[in-house]
Amino acid sequence: MDAQPPNNACIICGGEKLYTHLFGPAAKIEEGTMGSSRRSVAAGTVLRCRDCGFGFQQQRLSGEELSHLYPRMDTSVYQGELDGRRRTARRHFEIVSKYITKGRVLDVGSASGLFLMEAANAGWEIFGVEPSEELCAVSRENLSGRGQIECATLENSTLRPPFDVVTLWDVLEHVPDPVQFLKECRELVNRGGYLFLNVPDLDSREAKILGSRWPLLLPEHLNYFNRPSLLRCGESAGLKLIRFGRRKVWFSLRYIQSRLSQHRFTGTNLLRAVTDTRLGRTVIPVSLGETYAVWRRQD
Numbered sequence: 591m592d593a594q595p596p597n598n599a600c601i602i603c604g605g606e607k608l609y610t611h612l613f614g615p616a617a618k619i620e621e622g623t624m625g626s627s628r629r630s631v632a633a634g635t636v637l638r639c640r641d642c643g644f645g646f647q648q649q650r651l652s653g654e655e656l657s658h659l660y661p662r663m664d665t666s667v668y669q670g671e672l673d674g675r676r677r678t679a680r681r682h683f684e685i686v687s688k689y690i691t692k693g694r695v696l697d698v699g700s701a702s703g704l705f706l707m708e709a710a711n712a713g714w715e716i717f718g719v720e721p722s723e724e725l726c727a728v729s730r731e732n733l734s735g736r737g738q739i740e741c742a743t744l745e746n747s748t749l750r751p752p753f754d755v756v757t758l759w760d761v762l763e764h765v766p767d768p769v770q771f772l773k774e775c776r777e778l779v780n781r782g783g784y785l786f787l788n789v790p791d792l793d794s795r796e797a798k799i800l801g802s803r804w805p806l807l808l809p810e811h812l813n814y815f816n817r818p819s820l821l822r823c824g825e826s827a828g829l830k831l832i833r834f835g836r837r838k839v840w841f842s843l844r845y846i847q848s849r850l851s852q853h854r855f856t857g858t859n860l861l862r863a864v865t866d867t868r869l870g871r872t873v874i875p876v877s878l879g880e881t882y883a884v885w886r887r888q889d
Contacts, residue, residue: 602769602819602826605641611792611814612636612802616649631852633807636814638792642822645792645814653766656810657743660721667845669702669728674840674873679704681837682759682786683712689784689832689884693754696778698744699761703729710736719747744774751778758787762823763811772827779887785829788837788882789815796879803853806878817881829885838877844870 599606616634638645651659668675682705686695695709700718702725710716716737720726726741733739740747756775765771772785779785790806791797793816797804806814815823817834824831847870850858 600639600642600644601646601767602644602823603639603642605639607640608637609640610635611638611645612807614802616809631803631807632809633802633811634809636807638814639819642819643793643816644819644823647809647812650766650812651810653745656764656766657721659810660743661723661741663722663724665722665724665728668725671842671845671873672702673871674842674845675702675704677840677873677875679708681839682757683708685835685837685882685884686755686757686784686786687712690755693783694752695755695757696749696751696753697757697759698775699759699764700729700739701725703732703739705757705759706737706739707732717749717753719744719749744771752780752783753778754780754783756783756785758785760788762787762789763806763813763815766812768813768823769826772824772829776828776887781887781889783887784832785885785887786882787885788880789813789820791879791881792816794836794879794881796877800879803855804879805849805853806880815881820881820883824883824885828887828889830888832884832886835882835884836877836880837882838875839880840873840875842870843872843874846874846876 600608613635614633635648636645637648692713694715697706697718700706700720703718706716706718710733718729718739719742720729720739721743723741726739729739738749740749756779758775762768762771775785790811792814821831847858
């Protein structure tokens with residue numbers, strides 16, 4: 591899982607026609623500055639393949655390095671957006687329920703367990719793996735003994751397949767070798783079972799309009815996709831695409847203002863007077879420029 595893409599070839603299609611999609615200084619990733627708690631918008635240099643459209647960080651952390659960072663990451667800001675996270679988790683479960691309504695589900699990167707709570711409430715048998723020690727503890731508390739949650743990476747998990755569904759919400763962009771990772775996930779799914787995921791989409795309207803200020807440009811995001819490269823990645827892993835789609839996420843006005851200010855959007859500091867009031871807790875749907883994909887294991 592620690593495969594590093596050579597700077598002269600794409601790890602999805604093997605193409606050697608690479609170009610610099612975004613140039614930036616290498617960002618230092620520390621436990622307290624990842625994800626929602628980040629204090630910097632530096633995202634490093636992103637290279638992109640002209641053949642399939644896949645993008646990747648030029649300076650990539652290895653799987654071993656990431657395994658030391660994620661267990662102790664600061665989750666305070668993430669947890670502070672609980673209302674929005676619940677709405678997003680509900681939307682994820684609605685997507686799954688369009689294709690299958692009951693069974694065994696494994697949520698990889700299960701965070702605080704909000705998606706699994708939706709599944710458990712609907713009668714699913716639930717399992718989760720989450721490397722963050724804090725989020726894993728919160729997940730177990732939220733689920734009140736329902737299901738099985740392991741504080742581990744997928745590679746170190748002892749959870750046993752088969753599962754009817756495997757979900758990867760906000761996961762594939764973090765792994766060193768996305769094709770190999772999907773192959774491992776595929777082996778966990780029943781024949782005829784489903785795999786659901788979402789990823790940052792470099793061809794999305796939001797990514798194109800916002801450019802270097804696109805909020806999904808993060809140093810811990812090793813991989814960036816578009817639909818052709820994601821299709822190739824899934825097919826290389828032995829999965830059959832059922833559907834591409836887009837979905838919104840929910841954030842509080844206060845969180846949105848803080849991120850806009852961090853990216854130095856004009857006028858956002860004026861919004862602070864509003865978002866510092868009770869109104870700042872209001873959650874609204876936001877399109878970040880992601881693609882979700884529904885896959886099926888055929889053989």
